[in-house]
Amino acid sequence: xxxxxxxxxxxxxxxxxxxxxxxxxxxxxxxxxxxxxxxxxxxxxxxxxxxxxxxxxxxxxxxxxxxxxxxxxxxxxxxxxxxxxxxxxxxxxxxxxxxxxxxxxxxxxxxxxxxxxxxxxxxxxxxxxxxxxxxxxxxxxxxxxxxxxxxxxxxxxxxxxxxxxxxxxxxxxxxxxxxxxxxxxxxxxxxxxxxxxxxx
Amino acid sequence: xxxxxxxxxxxxxxxxxxxxxxxxxxxxxxxxxxxxxxxxxxxxxxxxxxxxxxxxxxxxxxxxxxxxxxxxxxxxxxxxxxxxxxxxxxxxxxxxxxxxxxxxxxxxxxxxxxxxxxxxxxxxxxxxxxxxxxxxxxxxxxxxxxxxxxxxxxxxxxxxxxxxxxxxxxxxxxxxxxxxxxxxxxxxxxxxxxxxxxxxxxxxxxxxxxxxxxxxxxxxxxxxxxxxxxxxxxxxxxxxxxxxxxxxxxxxxxxxxxxxxxxxxxxxxxxxxxxxxxxxxxxxxxxxxxxxxxxxxxxxxxxxxxxxxxxxxxxxxxxxxxxxxxxxxxxxxxxxxxxxxxxxxxxxxxxxxxxxxxxxxxxxxxxxxxxxxxxxxxxxxxxxxxxxxxxxxxxxxxxxxxxxxxxxxxxxxxxxxxxxxxxxxxxxxxxxxxxxxxxxxxxxxxxxxxxxxxxxxxxxxxxxxxxxxxxxxxxxxxxxxxxxxxxxxxxxxxxxxxxxxxxxxxxxxxxxxxxxxxxxxxxxxxxxxxxxxxxxxxxxxxxxxxxxxxxxxxxxxxxxxxxxxxxxxxxxxxxxxxxxxxxxxxxxxxxxxxxxxxxxxxxxxxxxxxxxxxxxxxxxxxxxxxxxxxxxxxxxxxxxxxxxxxxxxxxxxxxxxxxxxxxxxxxxxxxxxxxxxxxxxxxxxxxxxxxxxxxxxxxxxxxxxxxxxxxxxxxxxxxxxxxxxxxxxxxxxxxxxxxxxxxxxxxxxxxxxxxxxxxxxxxxxxxxxxxxxxxxxxxxxxxxxxxxxxxxx
Numbered sequence: 004x005x006x007x008x009x010x011x012x013x014x015x016x017x018x019x020x021x022x023x024x025x026x027x028x029x030x031x032x033x034x035x036x037x038x039x040x041x042x043x044x045x046x047x048x049x050x051x052x053x054x055x056x057x058x059x060x061x062x063x064x065x066x067x068x069x070x071x072x073x074x075x076x077x078x079x080x081x082x083x084x085x086x087x088x089x090x091x092x093x094x095x096x097x098x099x100x101x102x103x104x105x106x107x108x109x110x111x112x113x114x115x116x117x118x119x120x121x122x123x124x125x126x127x128x129x130x131x132x133x134x135x136x137x138x139x140x141x142x143x144x145x146x147x148x149x150x151x152x153x154x155x156x157x158x159x160x161x162x163x164x165x166x167x168x169x170x171x172x173x174x175x176x177x178x179x180x181x182x183x184x185x186x187x188x189x190x191x192x193x194x195x196x197x198x199x200x201x202x203x
Numbered sequence: 204x205x206x207x208x209x210x211x212x213x214x215x216x217x218x219x220x221x222x223x224x225x226x227x228x229x230x231x232x233x234x235x236x237x238x239x240x241x242x243x244x245x246x247x248x249x250x251x252x253x254x255x256x257x258x259x260x261x262x263x264x265x266x267x268x269x270x271x272x273x274x275x276x277x278x279x280x281x282x283x284x285x286x287x288x289x290x291x292x293x294x295x296x297x298x299x300x301x302x303x304x305x306x307x308x309x310x311x312x313x314x315x316x317x318x319x320x321x322x323x324x325x326x327x328x329x330x331x332x333x334x335x336x337x338x339x340x341x342x343x344x345x346x347x348x349x350x351x352x353x354x355x356x357x358x359x360x361x362x363x364x365x366x367x368x369x370x371x372x373x374x375x376x377x378x379x380x381x382x383x384x385x386x387x388x389x390x391x392x393x394x395x396x397x398x399x400x401x402x403x404x405x406x407x408x409x410x411x412x413x414x415x416x417x418x419x420x421x422x423x424x425x426x427x428x429x430x431x432x433x434x435x436x437x438x439x440x441x442x443x444x445x446x447x448x449x450x451x452x453x454x455x456x457x458x459x460x461x462x463x464x465x466x467x468x469x470x471x472x473x474x475x476x477x478x479x480x481x482x483x484x485x486x487x488x489x490x491x492x493x494x495x496x497x498x499x500x501x502x503x504x505x506x507x508x509x510x511x512x513x514x515x516x517x518x519x520x521x522x523x524x525x526x527x528x529x530x531x532x533x534x535x536x537x538x539x540x541x542x543x544x545x546x547x548x549x550x551x552x553x554x555x556x557x558x559x560x561x562x563x564x565x566x567x568x569x570x571x572x573x574x575x576x577x578x579x580x581x582x583x584x585x586x587x588x589x590x591x592x593x594x595x596x597x598x599x600x601x602x603x604x605x606x607x608x609x610x611x612x613x614x615x616x617x618x619x620x621x622x623x624x625x626x627x628x629x630x631x632x633x634x635x636x637x638x639x640x641x642x643x644x645x646x647x648x649x650x651x652x653x654x655x656x657x658x659x660x661x662x663x664x665x666x667x668x669x670x671x672x673x674x675x676x677x678x679x680x681x682x683x684x685x686x687x688x689x690x691x692x693x694x695x696x697x698x699x700x701x702x703x704x705x706x707x708x709x710x711x712x713x714x715x716x717x718x719x720x721x722x723x724x725x726x727x728x729x730x731x732x733x734x735x736x737x738x739x740x741x742x743x744x745x746x747x748x749x750x751x752x753x754x755x756x757x758x759x760x761x762x763x764x765x766x767x768x769x770x771x772x773x774x775x776x777x778x779x780x781x782x783x784x785x786x787x788x789x790x791x792x793x794x795x796x797x798x799x800x801x802x803x804x805x806x807x808x809x810x811x812x813x814x815x816x817x818x819x820x821x822x823x824x825x826x827x828x829x830x831x832x833x834x835x836x837x838x839x840x841x842x843x844x845x846x847x848x849x850x851x852x853x854x855x856x857x858x859x860x861x862x863x864x865x866x867x868x869x870x871x872x873x874x875x876x877x878x879x880x881x882x883x884x885x886x887x888x889x890x891x892x893x894x895x896x897x898x899x900x901x902x903x904x905x906x907x908x909x910x911x912x913x914x915x916x917x918x919x920x921x922x923x924x925x926x927x928x929x930x931x932x933x934x935x936x937x938x939x940x941x942x943x944x945x946x947x948x949x950x951x952x953x954x955x956x957x958x959x960x961x962x963x964x965x966x967x968x969x970x971x972x973x974x975x976x977x978x979x980x981x982x983x984x985x986x987x988x989x990x991x992x993x994x995x996x
Contacts, residue, residue: 018447018475020318020870021871022316022319022447025320028882029303030303030322035882046927049896051484053472053928055928139316139321141316141318143453
């Protein structure tokens with residue numbers, strides 16, 4: 004496989020403006036009630052010593068995607084050329100097993116009952132544009148690229164490779180209490196997981 | 204504790220009904236988009252990544268050959284915050300239909316970045332809520348029955364009525380309500396001046412209150428030099444939501460990453476507060492008490508810059524005596540901020556050099572508005588941060604007033620007689636006109652209709668503003684609209700107040716016109732037409748020009764030619780509109796070099812009053828303000844309680860134990876507009892009130908529940924947004940809710956009791972509802988919150 008593509012998500016720079024979410028919907032003409040990208044909001048502490056952070060999350064194009072493995076119709080695949088996880092909606096049977104298997108709640112379902120999700124803007128990038136979410140972000144909280152390149156950027160930004168059994172293709176810089184970058188992203192993700200499940 | 208910021212709507216729809224819901228809404232959305240556009244049926248199959256917003260990607264799409272239809276890209280400005288210079292965009296037009304936007308990297312305002320609103324523009328433009336043609340009311344006021352009329356008929360009707368009233372009641376019987384500042388605002392001033400009325404109805408709660416207080420204290424507004432500072436105080440401001448792509452977010456994040464210390468002063472933890480090192484969770488409307496206590500600390504502990512105070516300020520010794528009583532312990536029960544924190548923040552601010560204050564609109568919503576702003580200006584001055592790199596830079600928005608050349612607003616025609624006719628002066632007559640021109644307080648115009656004091660305004664033109672949701676005292680405003688002789692609404696979409704209009708004027712969205720040119724910060728750029736107008740429209744600019752001609756003011760209105768109007772305005776730049784348009788990213792000017800410590804020059808700036816006497820009679824910072832004193836106002840800032848508060852009216856706490864106030868900016872809406880846009884409504888589906896978990900729990904309220912918020916004057920039914928970033932004694936709502944969203948099956952809301960209108964919750968007739976100098980209107984009251992008996996699904 005050529006180089007895997009992925010995201011860098013810098014929660015320290017996310018100001019919860021939801022521009023990425025709406026830009027994504029507009030770029031892909033996504034139906035009402037469905038979002039491929041969500042802003043997850045996380046509170047810690049109690050008044051007045053409160054920390055509030057957010058992270059913008061979509062499909063993380065895992066290196067070992069649980070959705071691919073579990074799909075009974077072989078509708079989900081990992082592209083050899085860039086590692087993107089894509090769905091063939093002609094083959095999808097709408098069983099939602101992928102949704103149950105995904106640790107990040109990425110698969111979404113609209114009126115036709117078939118799975119839909121982030122494709123890292125394959126068409127936009129073919130036309131020389133950045134993914135819609137990355138291009139619009141007022142805080143430069145989102146980046147994308149080949150994982151090798153992203154690793155260099157991550158080192159500069161003190162971001163960490165997101166750990167997980169599916170090896171998500173993402174670097175994450177999180178800030179928790181007092182706005183200080185956290186070395187241990189475990190608590191955030193543990194807090195994140197139940198809400199990610201709640202999404203659709 | 205976890206919450207998902209857009210999860211509320213989902214929680215309300217159980218799994219079984221959810222599917223049906225989506226099928227229905229998606230079809231409604233797609234169908235309406237197609238019907239309005241009149242686009243070819245193939246439009247929904249436009250390329251693999253294309254498709255209309257709201258149209259489902261279906262399986263068929265993938266197997267059809269990708270047919271890339273004719274696509275064009277139009278460089279222009281976003282208009283989702285309203286018609287004004289702003290973020291540069293590339294509008295994408297496919298098969299004649301506006302389908303999307305990309306940020307313009309070359310535009311220095313946004314550098315390619317865009318907010319959520321920008322991307323939803325096509326849904327707004329093609330909304331069923333668009334006005335389509337001019338309307339004349341045929342039913343009773345408030346009934347909502349209209350007939351279609353022609354533009355000629357509409358303009359003739361308005362002109363005939365205004366001429367009649369001018370003869371019978373005098374030109375001052377006409378008032379024009381101001382929206383937020385728009386690039387058509389000067390046209391409204393021009394029209395009023397040509398007509399002979401001073402009654403430009405400025406909100407009394409936005410920007411000019413800051414400009415006024417800073418000008419009369421420091422000789423000018425200030426700009427925080429965030430790039431070079433060591434300490435940034437964000438005070439009563441929302442830099443993140445108020446135009447997130449316009450640079451404020453980037454500047455804030457850069458400051459943060461450089462290690463600039465950030466203090467945020469406001470009642471709730473918003474995303475910018477989350478970036479701060481210190482949060483001062485001040486009770487709404489009590490910033491003046493906090494600022495006075497900070498002055499007490501800085502003065503009492505001698506933390507001020509004595510050289511600057513000595514040389515450039517007037518009346519410091521009186522301030523010393525005056526602030527003795529404002530101890531942090533005095534301020535603690537008023538502001539709800541611990542005395543210790545007030546000391547900490549005051550010391551840190553006064554001893555960190557350089558420090559700057561980014562102050563916002565929140566100050567302009569309190570009875571003690573002028574006191575708070577003057578106290579902040581004095582803090583800036585005595586701490587030695589004025590006009591220093593990294594401090595608060597002088598020579599901002601004020602002081603010009605069009606001297607030297609003919610002004611667009613015709614202000615050279617102002618006379619004392621004209622000023623004297625003001626119906627409810629926004630600033631006392633002795634201080635009129637201010638930078639933009641003469642002004643009456645927006646709300647006061649409605650009071651004049653009801654009380655007929657000093658005389659009743661007879662006609663109101665309301666462009667891009669919705670008085671029934673955007674100003675306080677909704678009950679009075681509606682009464683006044685019922686009584687008013689003649690009311691004209693000018694807007695792009697249906698408005699909350701249009702059922703009371705005699706004539707409704709449909710203006711083009713800014714995506715459907717190719718004027719005016721707008722500022723890009725350090726240059727100008729032409730606005731370009733993205734699509735042909737979808738209805739029988741003129742622009743806001745053309746409306747005023749054409750009405751001017753109908754009124755017989757043609758000489759002042761280029762005899763009806765928008766081209767001549769643009770030509771005149773471009774003349775100083777020595778460029779024509781065609782030449783400007785040939786540059787897709789506009790033309791840039793030589794950037795001004797920043798000069799510091801301009802005290803001599805700025806402190807002698809002539810004021811905008813007719814006399815042009817300087818703002819600062821002593822040529823020094825007016826700590827002790829003799830101009831205020833001469834006009835019967837307190838020369839030093841003082842603390843004034845809002846009409847209702849825990850310290851002003853403790854007797855009310857038993858029944859109404861919580862402080863209530865409202866937000867004026869949001870991430871996806873512009874004031875009272877855009878709730879009809881489905882992609883934006885999905886982000887904030889329902890009106891909410893923000894509560895602390897304990898405040899909620901003690902009332903049996905859970906996150907997402909519908910609750911009743913009740914004040915002495917009105918009530919709201921909204922959803923509980925429970926998070927720990929809120930004071931336990933305070934609840935906050937967002938103003939501007941009235942509109943439904945058909946595509947998402949979201950109904951509209953009542954404007955009064957039981958609706959979702961924060962502005963109906965306040966008393967505008969209370970003697971302490973108004974700042975006596977700048978007519979800022981209190982947005983604080985006391986409420987009770989309880990779980991609603993009926994929980995809508």
